[in-house]
Amino acid sequence: MINQLSWKVGGQQGEGIESTGEIFSMALNRQGYFLYGYRHFSSRIKGGHTNNKIRVSIKATNSISDDLDILVAFDQETIDVNHHELSLGAVVIGDSKFTPSLPEGSHAKLFSVPFTKIATDLGTSLMKNMVAVGASAAVIGLNPEMFKSVVEQIFSKKGATVVEKNMDAIRAGMEYFQKEASGNVGDFSLEKADGKHRMFMIGNDAIALGALTGGARFMPAYPITPASEIMEYLIRKLPDYGGTVIQTEDEIAACTMAIGANYAGVRSLTASAGPGLSLMMEGIGLSGMTETPLVIIDTQRGGPSTGLPTKQEQSDIFAVIFGTHGEIPKVVLAPSSVEEAFYDTIEAFNIAEEYQVPVILMTDLALSLGKQTVEPLDFEKVEIRRGKLDPEEVLPEQEKGVYFKRYDVTEDGISKRVIPGMPNGLHHVTGVEHNEQGKPSESPENRKAQMDKRMRKLDTLIANFPVPVVKDEKHDNADVLILGVNSTRGTIQEAIPMLEKDGVKVNHGQIRLLHPFPTDELESMIDKAKKVIVIENNATGQVAQLLKMNTRLNKVESILKYDGNPFLPSEIHNRCKEVL
Secondary structure, X not given: OEOEEEEEEEEEOOOOHHHHHHHHHHHHHHXXXXXXXXXXXXXXXXOOEEEEXXXXXXXXXXXXXXXXXXXXXXXXXXXXXXXXXXXEEEEEEEEHHHOOOOOXXXXXXXXXXXXXXXXXXXXXXXXXXXXXXXXXXXXXXXXXXHHHHHHHHHHHHHOHHHHHHHHHHHHHHHHHHHHHHOOOOOOOOEOOOOOOOOEEXXXXXXXXXXXXXXXXXXXXXXXXXXXXXXXXXXXXXXXXXXXXXXXXXXXXHHHHHHHHHHHOOOOEEEEEOHHHHHHHHHHHHHHHHHXXXXXXXXXXOEOOOOOEOOOOOOOOHHHHHHOOOOOOOOXXXXXXXXXXXXXXXXXXXXXHHHHOOEEEXXXXXXXXXXXXXXXXXXXXXXXXXOOOXXXXXXXXXXXXXXXXXXXXXXXXXXXXXXXXXXXXXXXXOOOOOEOOOOOEOOOHHHHHHHHHHHHHHHHHHHHHOOOOEEEEOOOOOXXXXXXXXXXXXXXXXXXXXXXXXXXXXXEEEEEOEEEOOOHHHHHHHHOOEOOEEEEEOOOOOHHHHHHHHHOOOOOOEEEEOOOOOOOOHHHHHHHXXXXX
């Protein structure tokens, strides 16, 4: 028996590849296995190669694997594109419909199973993915009945007959493969999982759940890959809690509507990717100037322009930090796991209201759309902090013709906030420079006072932020410190034991707060290492450049990947060895 394996299904987009992976993984999740899944898909509705790779383990796993044990192919292209990942003795199961074949010299074992014919004989060719699930279950030694609860969940609305037909397809796929293989398959039987109930979710769902839990009740947004699932989740859930989602005409409207809602006292967010973020820049500046809370989710993808809408990249870092004209305080968070995405979304709303600034929570495609096992979330840890806003406060009466000092120059840079309708809270709001009452002012003295006030806001943020850098420091004198952001965390964690086995002493830090930059935290780590390597999915080493801008570090090595694919553990291991 084995304690983990890697499984992949591939075919043409639109023929059920995603649902095949979903049914397979959901069933295993319910048995207590840990999973990590990553989808490769094209930026079109139908057609083009797509695949879903899922790692299954009896231990926690946060990365896709280097190799592949089982490949389920609905067309020859799937075999041609993915065969290089196959491990020695791997199993390939292809639909007999296209007469599958392996490339010359392959060490995998090929089995032809008539997915389409079996499904058609049972009533409809649409069930071919269920036949494939059954064949996969036969390889791994799973009981087909373990899929029943998943099938019932998905198809129960269509009636008991449809549920049973799909279960028949799974059983038929298993029975055919068992006869076809006849003992010619290696041992792919998984050790029994612990049976514990855990969530299995993508980062976008965790963000949406975090927004809902954190008190958000309004989301204006424009659909865009890979952010759309946040909007879709909240469309379903927000109305149950008195909230709503509006699909706007563009990202400019989405950003300014979110600002308006926050000004009115309703926690609001919008979500987009690089192209949409570009359109929001003027609105982000408005949030900074008017000191109105704003939460934006940026799910990074391949750029520039339309770029690679469905591929991995981390190239928005400079844009989110430096993109707005002029100078405003803003906060940039970068969660590195699905669990962190949940908690950091809640924290984003708290920070936005406490400091009255725009907060950008930045993920990447692998984190936003990659699906992984998540331990039960601790809702006792959730707190709502609204800063200097109390809608029930009775404000002192103002003299006639005198406005409330909404932009009062305070020691911490944060003024008392009011919302429309609060008695004695009348003030002016404008995007031009203004005095303490909000009235336009071009006075040099006022300009300096207001600028200094705004820029003082974040002086205390790093000290109050829970975990600006996720640290794994085993050595006081490490050979290398590896740093990363977002989804690279799990892959780096898997590469570290390989390096340690080679005799390399490794410390690891995952930067969770990108702006303001946690200089002191990182310098303390840098001082304990002979060399620093930054792992990032972009062409210019943006995180490495931030390090050099904000720390004493003069030299840093970059390991970059910008071909649209996430890092694999072996890539990090091999390339770190080259640098060292």
